[in-house]
Amino acid sequence: MTDKIVIPLPLMTLNQYIQSERGSRFGGAKIKKQATATVEMFVQRAMLDGITFEWGHPLAFDWYWYDHRTDPDNIAFQHKFVFDGMMAAGFLDNDNWDRVGAGYTDRFYIDKVNPRVEVYELNKEEQA
Numbered sequence: 156m157t158d159k160i161v162i163p164l165p166l167m168t169l170n171q172y173i174q175s176e177r178g179s180r181f182g183g184a185k186i187k188k189q190a191t192a193t194v195e196m197f198v199q200r201a202m203l204d205g206i207t208f209e210w211g212h213p214l215a216f217d218w219y220w221y222d223h224r225t226d227p228d229n230i231a232f233q234h235k236f237v238f239d240g241m242m243a244a245g246f247l248d249n250d251n252w253d254r255v256g257a258g259y260t261d262r263f264y265i266d267k268v269n270p271r272v273e274v275y276e277l278n279k280e281e282q283a
Contacts, residue, residue: 169232194240
């Protein structure tokens with residue numbers, strides 16, 4: 156079993172973020188702060204459970220969404236909050252090219268009961 160971080164969703168889709176930005180001068184910043192804090196909390200829990208990543212390896216994001224009405228690219232916008240939350244928790248020191256430049260993949264599924272994102276490192280077999 157691969158070590159993974161599980162974060163409940165939704166944090167904020169791109170369309171919701173844009174709407175918030177347009178609605179208030181500070182709306183986007185407030186939403187980003189809340190979403191980042193949520194991720195930080197779940198990353199800290201994972202760290203307490205002993206989850207670690209070897210940075211520089213590709214990552215996988217398995218997005219479990221509650222319906223098909225939201226486009227996958229709109230869902231994957233939440234990468235920003237995940238990486239920022241990892242940094243806030245001290246799990247990741249920087250989300251620059253050295254740490255996440257190896258890339259990441261996104262896969263999308265439907266789970267009406269438990270929407271979430273599962274983040275984990277890809278092993279060599281999964282990279283092929």
